[in-house]
Amino acid sequence: MLEVSGLHFRYPSSPDDHGAQWQFDFTLAPGECLAIHGASGSGKSTLLNLLAGFLPTNNGSIRWRQQELMPLPPWERPITSVFQEHNLFEHLNVADNIGLGLHPGLKLSGQQKQTITAALGRVGLAGMGKRRPAQLSGGQRQRVALLRAMLRSQPLLLLDEPLTGLDPDARHTLHGLLLEQKRNGVAMILASHDAEDRQILADKVWNL
Amino acid sequence: MQSPLSVYKTHSAPLSHPGWQLAPGLLIAMAIITLTATGVGALLWQAPALNPAELWQSRYLRNVVSFTVWQALLSVLISTLLAIPVARALARQPQFPGRGLLLRLMELSLVMPTIVVVSGLVNVYGRQGWLTELVNDFAPALQWNLYGLNGIVLAHVFFNAPLIARILLQALEAIPQSQKRLASQMGLRGFILWRVLDWPAMKPVLPGLLALVFTLCFTSFAIVMTLGGGPGATTLEVAIYQALRFEFDFGRAALLALVQLSICGGLWWLVMSLGEHTQVLSTRRFSQPPPRRDNRGRARFCDAALILMFAVFLLLPLLAIVARGYPGLATLPMLDPQTPLFQATVKSLAIAVPAGLMAVIATLAIVAAGQFPKVKTVTHSAGYLPLIVPPLVLGTGLFLLFRPSLGTAGHGMLLVALINAMMALPFILQLVRGPLASLDQPSRQQADQLGILGWYRWRWLHWPRLKRPLALALAYGIGLSLGDFGVIALFGSPGAPTLPVLLYQQLGSYQLVAAAATGLWLILLLLIVFSLAHVLTRAARLRSSAQPQKVSAMGIRHA
Numbered sequence: 001m002l003e004v005s006g007l008h009f010r011y012p013s014s015p016d017d018h019g020a021q022w023q024f025d026f027t028l029a030p031g032e033c034l035a036i037h038g039a040s041g042s043g044k045s046t047l048l049n050l051l052a053g054f055l056p057t058n059n060g061s062i063r064w065r066q067q068e069l070m071p072l073p074p075w076e077r078p079i080t081s082v083f084q085e086h087n088l089f090e091h092l093n094v095a096d097n098i099g100l101g102l103h104p105g106l107k108l109s110g111q112q113k114q115t116i117t118a119a120l121g122r123v124g125l126a127g128m129g130k131r132r133p134a135q136l137s138g139g140q141r142q143r144v145a146l147l148r149a150m151l152r153s154q155p156l157l158l159l160d161e162p163l164t165g166l167d168p169d170a171r172h173t174l175h176g177l178l179l180e181q182k183r184n185g186v187a188m189i190l191a192s193h194d195a196e197d198r199q200i201l202a203d204k205v206w207n208l
Numbered sequence: 209m210q211s212p213l214s215v216y217k218t219h220s221a222p223l224s225h226p227g228w229q230l231a232p233g234l235l236i237a238m239a240i241i242t243l244t245a246t247g248v249g250a251l252l253w254q255a256p257a258l259n260p261a262e263l264w265q266s267r268y269l270r271n272v273v274s275f276t277v278w279q280a281l282l283s284v285l286i287s288t289l290l291a292i293p294v295a296r297a298l299a300r301q302p303q304f305p306g307r308g309l310l311l312r313l314m315e316l317s318l319v320m321p322t323i324v325v326v327s328g329l330v331n332v333y334g335r336q337g338w339l340t341e342l343v344n345d346f347a348p349a350l351q352w353n354l355y356g357l358n359g360i361v362l363a364h365v366f367f368n369a370p371l372i373a374r375i376l377l378q379a380l381e382a383i384p385q386s387q388k389r390l391a392s393q394m395g396l397r398g399f400i401l402w403r404v405l406d407w408p409a410m411k412p413v414l415p416g417l418l419a420l421v422f423t424l425c426f427t428s429f430a431i432v433m434t435l436g437g438g439p440g441a442t443t444l445e446v447a448i449y450q451a452l453r454f455e456f457d458f459g460r461a462a463l464l465a466l467v468q469l470s471i472c473g474g475l476w477w478l479v480m481s482l483g484e485h486t487q488v489l490s491t492r493r494f495s496q497p498p499p500r501r502d503n504r505g506r507a508r509f510c511d512a513a514l515i516l517m518f519a520v521f522l523l524l525p526l527l528a529i530v531a532r533g534y535p536g537l538a539t540l541p542m543l544d545p546q547t548p549l550f551q552a553t554v555k556s557l558a559i560a561v562p563a564g565l566m567a568v569i570a571t572l573a574i575v576a577a578g579q580f581p582k583v584k585t586v587t588h589s590a591g592y593l594p595l596i597v598p599p600l601v602l603g604t605g606l607f608l609l610f611r612p613s614l615g616t617a618g619h620g621m622l623l624v625a626l627i628n629a630m631m632a633l634p635f636i637l638q639l640v641r642g643p644l645a646s647l648d649q650p651s652r653q654q655a656d657q658l659g660i661l662g663w664y665r666w667r668w669l670h671w672p673r674l675k676r677p678l679a680l681a682l683a684y685g686i687g688l689s690l691g692d693f694g695v696i697a698l699f700g701s702p703g704a705p706t707l708p709v710l711l712y713q714q715l716g717s718y719q720l721v722a723a724a725a726t727g728l729w730l731i732l733l734l735l736i737v738f739s740l741a742h743v744l745t746r747a748a749r750l751r752s753s754a755q756p757q758k759v760s761a762m763g764i765r766h767a
Contacts, residue, residue, distance in 0.1 A: 053656075053657075075658065075661065077657075081653070081657055086648060089654075092668065092672075096668075104221055105221060105663070105667070106664075
């Protein structure tokens with residue numbers, strides 16, 4: 001269970017301006033998906049960045065299975081993020097981009113390499129392991145990013161507008177992959193403007 | 209696929225403690241600051257008594273200071289007035305034949321050995337130069353003399369106009385495509401195009417750029433040594449050299465060094481307080497701009513004429529070096545270890561290669577430490593410090609300090625290499641900083657989350673971006689040191705000269721054929737160094753793009 005309580009953040013402000021500030025309190029069970037939506041600047045990305053440890057704050061608590069995550073740096077939190085774009089390193093090929101999720105120094109065993117090849121086939125990217133991200137379509141890039149998140153096997157998935165701008169076919173494929181993750185017990189927080197995404201994926205919807 | 213709820217294993221990356229990234233750069237920055245402070249301090253300490261009143265009492269010193277400022281101002285003004293139209297013409301004519309080669313030549317102007325270029329300028333504009341003889345035939349009344357202010361400013365324009373033009377062109381090319389397209393669609397041209405598009409693009413880089421060029425002209429040594437001289441055409445740098453080498457007057461040298469430091473330091477403080485960036489070397493590739501309304505017809509002809517004239521201005525001295533140097537070089541037994549040229553080449557490389565390597569390593573460490581905002585000011589200030597501290601002052605101070613232990617020639621060479629490396633730092637920093645900063649915020653966050661830290665981050669994320677700029681940076685470091693005729697003039701022994709010192713000796717003893725051959729060989733050596741860097745970077749590019757590049761429409765399919 002993810003328990004967020006009293007998580008407070010305030011952007012630095014000028015003396016004559018009261019900077020934007022938020023406080024978050026919620027819980028999320030394994031396999032559940034919380035969808036958050038709201039206008040630009042309403043705090044969707046701020047929440048995801050706080051959970052991932054990208055924005056520093058000392059106020060409040062983030063607990064996963066009774067363990068306090070606040071003091072942990074991003075790489076020690078049981079979390080994987082997928083952004084709307086810039087998920088992949090452009091100079092590395094698809095297989096290496098995914099492999100980084102398995103070992104940050106790309107020291108992969110033969111079995112791990114086979115896992116990557118098989119996983120690419122499962123999401124319709126068979127034979128594309130050697131391609132660069134620039135040679136993929138938007139939907140294919142997001143599938144690669146999601147595949148890395150899946151193979152990284154973290155119990156919490158943060159999705160920041162991951163399907164925005166994709167065509168209907170690509171969205172359909174990614175919906176399938178995300179639903180599979182839910183069935184496997186992965187808890188998700190999805191920031192999305194799209195009502196269809198929320199309808200298909202979310203168990204709870206939160207309007208910020 | 210693994211179970212998503214398995215316990216997360218953290219792979220700890222080697223050298224991932226922040227200290228590994230911070231400490232080397234911080235140490236090097238502190239070493240540079242200490243070395244500079246010690247060098248200047250040693251000079252002050254050795255000076256019997258500083259007499260600031262000498263500055264306004266001595267007519268000679270007053271003349272030196274005012275001439276130094278005047279020639280630098282004039283050089284900056286003429287270089288800028290030439291560079292702005294050239295940069296605009298090059299921006300308007302992206303398809304101009306030979307444009308790429310001209311840009312490469314302009315880039316190389318920074319590392320062109322001063323003493324060699326001066327010999328080329330003498331061959332073209334000297335008393336018996338090609339152009340002088342031609343002009344004398346048509347206008348015998350024109351009394352042109354290369355020596356003195358004329359020659360100094362001409363040489364400074366030769367070196368700095370290409371540098372300014374190259375950086376301004378880069379600024380013009382960096383104008384967002386959408387703005388260029390809008391201007392093209394609206395048919396803007398002439399003054400309005402200048403006001404709306406060109407000037408706003410150039411304005412932010414001008415203060416730093418002009419300060420840089422002013423500093424380079426203000427502290428110029430080899431040009432003034434060879435084309436100036438005499439009380440009427442002496443700069444502070446040359447006066448310091450004379451005070452140290454011939455008069456052994458440390459007090460006067462220290463006083464002049466302080467004047468130079470305060471003028472250059474004050475100027476840079478002013479520029480830094482404006483908060484503008486200074487791009488010393490190009491860091492981006494040039495894109496294909498949309499057609500402009502002012503790049504056709506008469507305007508196109510004028511642009512072409514201007515670019516051609518500029519190319520001729522740059523090429524003539526180089527052609528002179530080739531024409532005069534080839535006969536001498538062709539008959540020289542190049543591989544005979546007994547020839548002065550061979551020995552000077554070995555000595556030059558023995559200084560330049562370590563200097564280049566040290567500069568690159570120091571740059572990497574400084575840039576890495578600069579990723580920590582708290583120390584960024586210290587590390588980057590240290591990196592740019594050599595720009596305002598005259599190498600002669602630094603060299604002399606260190607020489608005085610280490611004199612008791614400077615037993616062998618090897619120690620002296622190490623000191624020269626060290627100072628050369630420091631002098632190359634500000635330029636190399638520019639080459640490396642951009643690519644390192646190109647890792648955007650989301651990618652950094654992804655890397656953090658995936659645990660790509662320490663050695664892993666360097667190996668997989670930074671090295672692929674840095675290997676090409678680093679090869680080029682090494683070439684710049686070696687090139688700048690190969691052409692050095694400042695510090696080496698102070699430390700070099702006449703019996704074992706480097707290539708620039710050998711050239712100076714040959715010019716001084718009227719061995720003009722041998723001097724031309726040495727000059728040409730130095731240029732060729734520089735070309736070899738840059739070609740090697742180019743081959744290395746191309747190999748790196750080929751390796752990195754060895755994956756299949758073809759994307760067929762059939763390959764892109766959605767499930």
